[in-house]
Amino acid sequence: MKKSFRLDGLCCGNCASKIEREVGKLDGVTSTTVNFMTTKMVIEGEDEKIPDIIAAAEKIIKKIEPDVVMKKA
């Protein structure tokens, strides 16, 4: 399943790639991209694990960039 989100307030390119890397390591994720320019994050992962993945991704984002708000796109 593919889910996309908007990361409002994303303002550091390095953090974007850190988020991409960390979320990509989560269990059940097959691919992640964080596009710094469009501030879009797309997560592709196993269907049944998606809710866990989203919750974990939110935590990662809070840790790396506390000012970013993750919204459903």
Next chain:
Amino acid sequence: MKKRLRRILLGGILFALSVIFHIENEWLRLAAFLISYIIVGGDVVYKAIRNIFRGNVFDENFLMSIASIGAFFVGEFPEGVAVMLFYQVGELFQDYAVNQSRKSISNLMDIRPDYANVKRGEEIVTLDPDDVKIGDIIVIKAGERIPLDGIVLEGNSMIDTIALTGESVPREVYPGSNILSGCININGLVTAEVTKEYSESTVSKILDLVENASSKKSKSEQFITKFARFYTPIVVIIAAILAIVPPLVIEGATFSDWIYRALSFLVVSCPCALVISIPLSFFGGIGGASKKGILVKGSNYLEALASTEIVVFDKTGTLTKGVFNVQEIHEVGISKEELLEFAVYAESYSSHPISSSLKRFYQEEINNERISGVEEVAGHGVIATVDGKVVMAGNGKLMEKMNIPYNNEEIAGTVVHVAVDNIYGGYILIADEIKEDAAEAIHGLKAADIKQTVMLTGDSRNVGEKVARELGLDRAYTELLPGDKVDKLEEIMKEKSINGKLCFVGDGINDAPVLARADIGIAMGGLGSDAAIEAADIVIMTDEPSKIAAAIKISKKTKIIANQNIIFAIGVKALILALSAMGYASMWAAVFADVGVAVIAILNAFRALNIKNI
């Protein structure tokens, strides 16, 4: 942003005053600088502390706080404030530049329709395009964006497709024509039936494609991401060593001097300039290309395109229009008009494409009463009685069979020989037309340093070689079966150098295997053709082959910009690191190497968006 600017100004003024009016009392002096420091950089220190508690230690805020607070500790108060001030100004510029480029990119992709006017009975309701279903009737007023793909039921209008194709000449639509979402209805009122749901419509496909293009990363992006991962820790470790080892080992070296140098290292250790500017360059290039009606499906393709050495074309539908038209009428003994008329009448009952080409050229209404006794000779042509005369129209074989001497020189194209009452009357040449900009396309490729241009076609040798000659292609392989094309392409691929790339250009309809096999597959005429969009790496929305040269130029420009940024950012950082290790560079220079370089690199990346001169 304004609040930040005001804070920076206030802190800056206080800082300037503290520097100008030299305060004798050391404690008062410290207090003055400390206050301006807190005004300018309090938020950075706060963020640094907060992020440490969240387990995120080595971020920019932390590095800057350590560097500037460290400066205070070694007694360089003005330096501490100045570093923070400069950093904040740089960040402000950087955010501004990023916002600006985000804005121009979203402007570029501003083809998303906001609403659809849907007819429900007699009423018209405004709906989100997402909620409209196939078969719904939509109404598009003048000036409105077409929300979904559909077929016109009522109304004539002109449609502006520039956002999708880069083509500024409007297209005419009338009942029965297909309309594509994302285009703008210029004048008339159009009623249409929706044929595709929003998520499947042209506009969402294009947006998806462009927005997700950056997920396929180019080699330079991969290099930079890797580089950034090792760069920061290494620089931080060197800084730590620099702060401790030399004062212990070298005689006369002081801790305060070496700690100052180490702090400069920390300032330079942020990789942001690189991490932002390289993807931004490619994104800019992809955005710029899409404005020209060239969709690039990934940064990797845009990068690869810059090292194209060989461009292989399919002929029909790519270099030629794929429409057969009367090119030449070569009369013998009778007039051109008579020759054409006889041919059209004789062929009028045939369903062969030749017949429709003739009819299209003749334009006048055909009077069936003038024809009698039509006989088709399979594989040869037709024999019919027109106005009481026996007319034979067909290929050379027909003339030979009927023992009629005819002009049998080799002619490229399909030839219809005509004989009237057993006397040869001449021939009509029907051929596929070369696209207007095809020659320009080949010329443009040569100008862009493409080493070889090759054509593959299933057409006859005569026709293929004639087209290749006229366009100035280097080589043409003719009479290929669909399966042969892949083999030929593999053969040609062996001729490129190790890092060189081969591009195949086709129409995406029957050459999907060849498109897939080439390093870069380019499909033409993507507008409204899902097959083409699916099969290719790069899609040219219009039918113009000249856009290929434009795409290569954009890719070369983008690659140059990305390389400039890599060299510039790494170079400046390395230089400042070396200078500050030796004690020649102040912390000011270090801050420049961090944010200053980022701003300059972003501004440079911005150029990739500009495609006016391509």
